Amino acid sequence: MGPGPSDVSERVLKALSQPTIGHLDPSFITLMNDIKSLLQYAFQTKNELTIPVSAPGSSGMETCFMNLVEPGDKVLVCINGVFGMRMREVATRAGAQVEALEFEWGEAVDPNAVISALAKNPDINMLAFVHAETSTGVCSDTKTLCQIARSHSCLSIVDAVTSLGGSELKVDEWGVDAIYSGTQKCLSCIPGLSPVSFSPKAVEKIKNRQGKSFSWFLDLNLVMDYWGEGAKRTYHHTAPVNSLYALHEALRILKEEGLEAACARHVLHHKALVAGLEALGIKMLVSEAIRLPQLNTVGIPDGIDDAEVRSSLLKDYDLEIGAGLGKFAGKAWRIGLMGNACNKKNVTYCIASLGAVLNQQGHSCDVEQALKLTEQAYQA
Amino acid sequence: MGPGPSDVSERVLKALSQPTIGHLDPSFITLMNDIKSLLQYAFQTKNELTIPVSAPGSSGMETCFMNLVEPGDKVLVCINGVFGMRMREVATRAGAQVEALEFEWGEAVDPNAVISALAKNPDINMLAFVHAETSTGVCSDTKTLCQIARSHSCLSIVDAVTSLGGSELKVDEWGVDAIYSGTQKCLSCIPGLSPVSFSPKAVEKIKNRQGKSFSWFLDLNLVMDYWGEGAKRTYHHTAPVNSLYALHEALRILKEEGLEAACARHVLHHKALVAGLEALGIKMLVSEAIRLPQLNTVGIPDGIDDAEVRSSLLKDYDLEIGAGLGKFAGKAWRIGLMGNACNKKNVTYCIASLGAVLNQQGHSCDVEQALKLTEQAYQA
Numbered sequence: 001m002g003p004g005p006s007d008v009s010e011r012v013l014k015a016l017s018q019p020t021i022g023h024l025d026p027s028f029i030t031l032m033n034d035i036k037s038l039l040q041y042a043f044q045t046k047n048e049l050t051i052p053v054s055a056p057g058s059s060g061m062e063t064c065f066m067n068l069v070e071p072g073d074k075v076l077v078c079i080n081g082v083f084g085m086r087m088r089e090v091a092t093r094a095g096a097q098v099e100a101l102e103f104e105w106g107e108a109v110d111p112n113a114v115i116s117a118l119a120k121n122p123d124i125n126m127l128a129f130v131h132a133e134t135s136t137g138v139c140s141d142t143k144t145l146c147q148i149a150r151s152h153s154c155l156s157i158v159d160a161v162t163s164l165g166g167s168e169l170k171v172d173e174w175g176v177d178a179i180y181s182g183t184q185k186c187l188s189c190i191p192g193l194s195p196v197s198f199s200p201k202a203v204e205k206i207k208n209r210q211g212k213s214f215s216w217f218l219d220l221n222l223v224m225d226y227w228g229e230g231a232k233r234t235y236h237h238t239a240p241v242n243s244l245y246a247l248h249e250a251l252r253i254l255k256e257e258g259l260e261a262a263c264a265r266h267v268l269h270h271k272a273l274v275a276g277l278e279a280l281g282i283k284m285l286v287s288e289a290i291r292l293p294q295l296n297t298v299g300i301p302d303g304i305d306d307a308e309v310r311s312s313l314l315k316d317y318d319l320e321i322g323a324g325l326g327k328f329a330g331k332a333w334r335i336g337l338m339g340n341a342c343n344k345k346n347v348t349y350c351i352a353s354l355g356a357v358l359n360q361q362g363h364s365c366d367v368e369q370a371l372k373l374t375e376q377a378y379q380a
Numbered sequence: 381m382g383p384g385p386s387d388v389s390e391r392v393l394k395a396l397s398q399p400t401i402g403h404l405d406p407s408f409i410t411l412m413n414d415i416k417s418l419l420q421y422a423f424q425t426k427n428e429l430t431i432p433v434s435a436p437g438s439s440g441m442e443t444c445f446m447n448l449v450e451p452g453d454k455v456l457v458c459i460n461g462v463f464g465m466r467m468r469e470v471a472t473r474a475g476a477q478v479e480a481l482e483f484e485w486g487e488a489v490d491p492n493a494v495i496s497a498l499a500k501n502p503d504i505n506m507l508a509f510v511h512a513e514t515s516t517g518v519c520s521d522t523k524t525l526c527q528i529a530r531s532h533s534c535l536s537i538v539d540a541v542t543s544l545g546g547s548e549l550k551v552d553e554w555g556v557d558a559i560y561s562g563t564q565k566c567l568s569c570i571p572g573l574s575p576v577s578f579s580p581k582a583v584e585k586i587k588n589r590q591g592k593s594f595s596w597f598l599d600l601n602l603v604m605d606y607w608g609e610g611a612k613r614t615y616h617h618t619a620p621v622n623s624l625y626a627l628h629e630a631l632r633i634l635k636e637e638g639l640e641a642a643c644a645r646h647v648l649h650h651k652a653l654v655a656g657l658e659a660l661g662i663k664m665l666v667s668e669a670i671r672l673p674q675l676n677t678v679g680i681p682d683g684i685d686d687a688e689v690r691s692s693l694l695k696d697y698d699l700e701i702g703a704g705l706g707k708f709a710g711k712a713w714r715i716g717l718m719g720n721a722c723n724k725k726n727v728t729y730c731i732a733s734l735g736a737v738l739n740q741q742g743h744s745c746d747v748e749q750a751l752k753l754t755e756q757a758y759q760a
Contacts, residue, residue: 007400056435094594192434213473217470238564320402
């Protein structure tokens with residue numbers, strides 16, 4: 001129950017450990033096609049360029065900037081946590097002129113501030129922001145932000161590492177141009193792959209680049225020849241075959257449940273968790289309207305030792321919760337309810353064991369009452 | 381029996397599918413330390429910066445160039461196949477001035493040609509070449525080439541994707557400065573990771589860079605804070621936890637057998653395979669002195685359809701052999717004997733089934749006699 005990797009199901013682990021076949025084997029090509037359609041479903045898009053990058057989420061971020069940014073491009077990066085900061089860094093290294101728009105940690109990206117910044121800088125041609133900020137547990141209004149980008153002739157670049165499969169996300173309807181995610185959050189697949197999707201407009205920019213991307217490994221003009229439609233399937237790099245078996249299975253599980261049901265499940269258990277946490281005297285750090293159900297950022301009670309509690313939970317209860325990152329380090333815990341790990345058993349177990357550890361550490365709380373209120377939230 | 385991914389053993393697949401834990405979990409940190417020492421054994425090095433990059437072999441190549449190349453650096457890239465060509469491309473994108481030294485396909489890198497090229501270009505400060513060229517099956521004299529690099533004050537960058545665990549490779553003794561490999565060849569681990577190692581001299585250059593690397597994801601100055609010694613273990617990106625379980629097990633298997641024994645095994649089965657192939661009337665394309673035992677490049681007999689034979693082997697015999705790459709496309713097959721796949725059963729099965737398919741396709745050959753000569757090679 002940390003901020004990811006989340007619990008991987010037996011089905012996904014079983015798929016993962018099937019015998020390795022060649023990355024150009026006809027059966028594997030069929031699997032690649034299946035993965036593409038399942039990813040299109042997960043992202044709610046018809047984008048042809050919807051594929052898993054063969055490396056973790058950060059490389060998906062890098063794929064977006066390394067391919068879209070050309071000399072002279074100016075990117076407005078919205079920063080409300082660690083991953084917005086990372087976007088600024090990656091965009092800068094890719095050669096972009098970066099304009100940063102900073103927000104308080106724990107707050108969402110403010111669309112009005114974005115409108116003002118774009119009005120002041122009419123030569124900005126890309127808008128980058130994080131849908132679900134994993135460092136703070138905040139959800140930003142991606143639909144509105146993408147509309148703003150379009151109306152200012154900007155391409156939108158969206159970090160959906162923690163949102164894919166856990167929060168509403170409609171790439172085509174919202175007009176997202178480039179988006180990347182990770183497999184180890186709400187998809188509950190193993191870490192190491194980064195699903196990405198690019199709109200036809202983004203693909204056009206990539207295909208018409210004047211110069212080559214700095215990265216050969218992430219160069220989509222080459223990767224498209226391997227992952228693209230038709231019989232070409234030109235060898236680029238050796239695909240991570242077994243990890244892709246696992247992703248295929250994780251996406252099938254998501255489709256079986258259905259996106260809407262998966263999102264509703266995340267909200268249900270999140271509400272019960274919050275009821276229990278608050279009953280333990282723990283404060284939610286993010287206001288209700290912009291909270292991510294899959295990542296709950298809570299304040300560490302006064303006088304309680306951050307590391308001792310997490311270490312006791314891990315050692316005595318086999319339960320992982322996440323430390324605070326960046327400005328929240330030592331001040332917050334991040335409790336994940338992602339994908340396969342988002343269930344009633346985990347919620348109840350978390351309240352019971354966190355309550356017990358807090359009592360041991362001198363933060364007096366009524367665990368029985370907290371469990372009762374958790375259960376009531378489920379009945380509501 | 382293609383050019384990789386090779387057959388992954390049950391032990392490695394079982395390790396791969398253990399439950400996913402956090403990338404900052406204390407147990408995982410212990411595993412990371414074990415992987416580092418096992419990699420140091422495999423590379424025969426004491427280099428502290430010896431780690432697996434969280435992406436396939438090509439990203440290991442990119443890690444070397446993206447971190448070592450700074451503006452003004454001049455790299456001599458030796459090209460005797462596809463992966464030398466790729467080095468030229470990756471080095472160029474990383475900002476190097478590249479001097480290419482080309483050799484015939486199927487030939488090794490000629491040390492004398494390298495000496496001449498370095499003498500003509502005294503401002504070259506890096507020498508890059510492929511130890512085991514996967515596209516041609518040729519082994520180049522890495523020890524001599526690294527000595528030449530040192531005596532010209534050049535850093536050496538070596539591609540060991542296909543050699544690690546299959547051919548003699550002594551990073552410290554030979555004076556290699558930067559080296560990358562893949563997990564899906566002679567280590568017989570799943571594809572998706574790239575072991576790398578850097579000498580103290582290479583690390584010094586990286587630590588003293590004037591500007592940042594284009595790639596944030598591959599930036600070793602950041603990655604070192606996660607993989608480095610001591611208690612820091614700063615989060616950089618989410619490590620591919622399960623793939624690292626698998627690498628750990630694959631390296632343990634290598635250490636159990638011992639490097640020398642593993643290399644000797646590759647030679648033994650290679651000789652038997654060659655005896656059988658030649659008896660089938662198939663010609664080895666690489667001269668004996670520079671042949672890689674783990675990757676056998678053979679000529680496609682006249683009048684025989686490349687794709688039909690490979691497809692029939694795959695469909696009717698469940699056996700993969702590799703197509704020719706680059707200049708060898710349509711002219712050669714590449715038969716792998718890598719790691720776990722390098723055994724007598726595979727050698728015998730390959731001779732029997734390839735012989736049968738060739739007979740079907742009109743290339744008359746005596747399979748019984750070929751199997752007899754294969755067996756004789758084992759007795760020799």
